[in-house]
Each structure stands twice: as structure tokens, then as C-alpha cells.
Amino acid sequence: MSKANDPITMLSLLYQFPTWLQRLYPGVLWRMNTEAKVVYLTFDDGPIPECTPQILDILAQHDVRATFFMVAENAVRHPHLLERVRNEGHAVGNHTYHHMRGCKHSLADYINDVEMANQVLDTPLFRPPHGRMTSCQKRALREQGYTICLWDVLTHDYNPNYSVEHMMKVIQRFVRNGSIITCHDSIKSKDRTLLLLPQLIQYLKNQGYEFATL
Ligand SMILES: [Zn+2]
Numbered sequence: 001m002s003k004a005n006d007p008i009t010m011l012s013l014l015y016q017f018p019t020w021l022q023r024l025y026p027g028v029l030w031r032m033n034t035e036a037k038v039v040y041l042t043f044d045d046g047p048i049p050e051c052t053p054q055i056l057d058i059l060a061q062h063d064v065r066a067t068f069f070m071v072a073e074n075a076v077r078h079p080h081l082l083e084r085v086r087n088e089g090h091a092v093g094n095h096t097y098h099h100m101r102g103c104k105h106s107l108a109d110y111i112n113d114v115e116m117a118n119q120v121l122d123t124p125l126f127r128p129p130h131g132r133m134t135s136c137q138k139r140a141l142r143e144q145g146y147t148i149c150l151w152d153v154l155t156h157d158y159n160p161n162y163s164v165e166h167m168m169k170v171i172q173r174f175v176r177n178g179s180i181i182t183c184h185d186s187i188k189s190k191d192r193t194l195l196l197l198p199q200l201i202q203y204l205k206n207q208g209y210e211f212a213t214l
Helices: 054-059 072-077 079-087 107-123 134-142 164-174 190-206
Strands: 038-044 067-070 091-094 180-184
Touching: 038 072, 038 190, 054 079, 054 190, 067 072, 067 079, 072 079, 079 091, 091 107, 091 164, 107 134, 134 190, 164 190
Parallel strands: 038 067, 038 180, 067 091
Antiparallel strands: none
């Protein structure tokens, strides 16, 4: 199959916004500006006992650090997992208190939810749930000193229609220097994420990439 006709190429926006499109959404961190072979693994929606410990085990086995964008109500329920993430050298990001979808809430409610989460998580890194929020919400959070982190490569590990083999093809196709790669530590994704993660790390290490936190 030629590259132009294969499904990953035709649907490439699902996995990566090209650089010119990323530039149309300023004030957001899509990718780290670096010439070095460094990538940034991120995990959204945890921490939860059903898979965050296993993810941490895999990261430890491979001596890899990552960034966990936590839903603060999960961190409150499982404080030992927040502590373990920090103790093992990973970074913590804010993913709101209640996994709030920006466009469904007023500016005041949204900012309040993020601030409540910050009381628990204490971090300037913020990722909006579903990757979306209103421009007013974005502006307000930036004015408060948050770095709005989206991603360069989305694995779709939460999507049961995608096999691990498919996700590895996405990684092979789209990862580049400075890529922020998004995975999840959630019930919905855990079976695929736990299978994907060792393969993803091994592949990227073989390609000469190092892993860092945001
Ligand atoms: Zn999320």
C-alpha cells in the first residue's frame, strides 16, 4: 500500500496536527522546541489503582520518567499513588478536579475547578480534558501562570478499535524530536496501554530517543 493511501496517512490529523496547524493555536505547548532526540511521555486521567501502579512499574523497569496529568479527585482518592508518582521522579500536571469539559462550563466554574485541583496537585502544568477549552478559559489560565500542554502525538490507547500494532505504527510514523506523546492511565485504556508501553519505550530507545518530563 502506498503511503498516501494507507489509513494512518489519510487520518493523520487524528494522531498529529502538522506543525502549520499547531501554529494556528498559539499559547499552547504542542511539542518541546529541541534539536535533541528527546520525547515526553504523558499519561492522562489517573491516578487509579487499576493501572497506574503497573505503568509505574514498567517505567521503572526501563528507567523512564514521564508526566502524569491527574484528575485531582482521583489523586484525593488515591494519595499514595500521587506520592509514588512524585517519589519516583515523574512530573505531575493538572487535568482539572472533575475532568471538566471546558465548553460545557462557565469561565468562573472552570477556573475554580482547575484551582481546586491545584490545591491538591500543586503544578503549573495544565492539560484540558478532551484537549479542548474556550479561548477565554485558555487566556485566564495562562494569565494565572499555567502552561497549557497539549500533545504532538496521540496514541488513541483509549480506543478499543485500535490494536497495539496500529498504535506502534502511529508511533513509528509521527514521533519526532521534542514530541509530547499522550497515553492514559484509565480503566478504558489500561489493557492496551499496558501492552503498548513496553513496546513503545523499547522502540524509541532503539531509535536513540531519551525520555524526559515536562
Ligand atoms: Zn482526560
